[in-house]
Amino acid sequence: MLKISLDRLDDFFARVASEQSLYMPVDREDGQAEFRKWTEGSKLSQRLNTVRSAKDFFFPQTENLVDFKIQGKNIEVLDTREECEDFAVFGVRACDARSFSILDKVFLCEPVDSYYKNRREHGVIISLSCTRPAETCFCTVFGIDPVEPEGDISCSTDGKSMFFKVNTPKGEEFVKKFADVFEDGDPAQLEKMKEFSRNVFKKLPLANLSTDSFGGDKMMKLFNSPKWAELSEACIGCGTCTFICPTCQCYDIRDFKTNDGVKRFRCWDSCMYSEFTKMAHGNPRVSQLERFRQRFMHKLVYFPSNNDGEFGCVGCGRCLTKCPSSINIVKVMKALEVEE
Amino acid sequence: MQVNDSKNFEPVIAAFCCNWCSYAGADLSGTNRLSYPTNVKIIRVPCSCRVNPMFILRAFQRGADGVIICGCHPGDCHYTSGNYFTRRRITLLYSMLDFLGIERNRTRLEWVSAAEGAKFASVMEQFTEDVRKLGPNRRLEDLRCRKK
């Protein structure tokens, strides 16, 4: 198995960064981590997860779609799309790695989102297995193996070396490109570590959460549940949960009038906002209860009903830590489950 | 700090002028054949108190390099007390802009009466000069609106 000893990991980063953009989680002054472009001296964060998810790489918060140049009565349409350059993202956790396949289902089905596709084709995902999960982790509930994450290449460490497992042709190409930095290693110790990690995951407080009560076939029952009123009571209608979520994919398209034309851009939108999906007659969801319900119904019911039962949540736990009122998908699932 | 990238930099000045005093003051400076810089773009408002902080920020966003607000002298407001409110509000706003590190000389407030045509011209002259020295507004601009 391919490996790089941990003390040579920084050299590996430098090598990759010398040929293409490399992004990885680094620590910020406030003790949280975020994905940043590798520069000399960047250190890989030891934190489990970043505040913002890795979806930004393929589906950025704001993205210019097209420009219009206005001269007198003439409007010129300018395609601002550029061929995206190759880049690699290191240190994506299993939850975020799975989120890409969920986003793919949305953006790569017909009609294909060419902006997303462009980025997706040029990005190599190097995922990193988890050894020390947080109490808020529940990816295993959605059938994700945090010890064997998805991604073009998956990495895991036995404490001495970083082992690289290639999963896709894109990953193969990447490894070939940097073949000289890898050594051959014996993953025996690694397997033991993995077994140990798997046991840790079984002990997590949310490990036994059940998804049995959810899915497309339970739609009307869940939609009409009286529990939503109580659950949404403390929701302040901010977009924190949706913006840090690795799988929330709703966006809005807007025009910005510059001094000599118009920039049409898209930006993330949140179903928690009052002007979300606003139409001529107004917002179809007039109360916070309805907006709140929308988010969870989308993840737990509508998405699986349209995607062969796959849930729209990857259990990364970000909304559990960041919600200003500490309401989250786990509390919603537990409350609705009781009813069964 | 000098960020003037071109020697021929001509600043854009947005001047919010109250209808009753300062706008008439600008008029008077014109009828008196006094000149003031063409950089100054006057925006007439019913009272200096009408100037919402958003107007000021929006002016910077859209390419202004300096923003000046002109109103009646305290005590002379057409609406009795409008400019007293302006004074408090704008003091706090300018202080906040300063706190965020926006250059001080980009913002100003002056009281100009309808009889002060000469003052209007000299205030504009002076303010334009001050902003010219600072160079283009880079700390509070919207890149999408930058002139190409």
Add this chain to the structure above:
Amino acid sequence: MQEKMKQRAKELLADGTVNRVMGWKKGEFGYDTTPAVFRSAEEIDKYFVCDDFTNSNLSKLLVKESKKDGVILAFLKPCDTYSFNQLLKEHRIDREKVYIIGIPGGPKLDAEIIKSKGITGITGVKNVNYTLVIDTIYGEEKMPFYEAVSVKCKSCKSKKHVIYDELIGDDGDILESDRFDEVEKLENMTSRERFDFWQRELSKCIRCNACKNVCPACTCEKCVFDNPKSGIENKAVSDSFEEKLFHIIRAFHVAGRCTDCGECSRVCPQNIPLHLLNRKFIKDINSLYGEYQAGADLDTKNPLTDYSTDDCEPSIVHERGVE
């Protein structure tokens, strides 16, 4: 403390003084408490909690609750009573519909700080003589209580309840706080340093609007940032200008009404020190127009809807401090 609160809440529910109780509900891990309304003694017994992590301000939720039928009991910490008073002053809450029990304030804790020390897998937190004993799936961890104090409680301005119907525990005093120290530190930097500081902080903003939505002073029926016709409701972070515009306007709109409860900084998912913007306004108001504490009483005029003929000129801000 918590037991006394529960008992009193049940008494008031039973004798019909109130028909609902607003407090906090237990979470999954011992630190994730949620503001909640309880309607029965059973619910209170089962879920009610008041501990070191019940740091959210309940006052804003009372705007909505006081429009409903019947009286609601609310447990308010000292800082929450300031917010409540301010809302009352602005006629946003129906006083008759709220029964207030004042409870002692913080310092409350922030689980994020505990986690930033590398402690993870938390399943419970106990305060044993001001040492936090934290149960985790990896074993027990310990850390000093005061290191985990939430930003909003770090420089407490008052332990005094400014409005209440009854108290549990003793009332405190208004404190000498060092809350303007950080603002002053920034004021003493050069303009370039300040710009870089705020550029760095504000560029983290994801425009989630949590700061404005949680703010007890932000109670407009339709916020300008939620109004597509205002031209500035972009949720986008297309340009750094927009972040500045958003945060300047947000803070300016509550200037003179902000009680400095610190909720904005508590909820920020990116840990932007938003309270410093608000404190800057408070500091300026205090120094230029006389000491003023929003929410301290119901009569004093808000300094921004008031004036004096001998107020200072705006040029003062350009003459003092560091350029």
